[in-house]
Amino acid sequence: MYKEFFKNTFLSSFDAFMQTGRLQQTLADCVERQGKALHSGKVSTVRLCPERASRGRYFDFRSNFVPASVEFAQVSPLCTTLYKGGFRIRMWKKLV
Structure with a gap:
């Protein structure tokens, strides 16, 4: 190991x-x-x-992976939202 x-x-x-x-x-x-x-x-x-350097940043929400990427960004009131497959991640830029 x-x-x-x-x-x-x-x-x-x-x-x-x-x-x-x-x-x-x-x-x-x-x-x-x-x-x-x-x-x-x-x-x-x-x-x-x-995480490994080559993986990039992502969010794992109940085993659904949402990459921290502009491809999945949506403008929403008060923040930028990541959206993929019905899952939304808000206020993510504070962590990245």
Whole structure:
């Protein structure tokens, strides 16, 4: 298991360097926070996890992946919304 982790970590670092010309950094482990949503007031949970450099940023909502990409952006009142397959992610730019 350690060997596989080391291999993936090295490959991720290599991918990051090749794409940007400099090493990128990521989180050491997952971080989770819970609180009231800004506009709706509903309790919301956000979990940030490390990922390989080549994967890019995305949101995983109940096993539905929504990439943090302009391709999925929609203008909405007060914020930019990511929308894919019936799932909406609002206020995402604060995390990215």
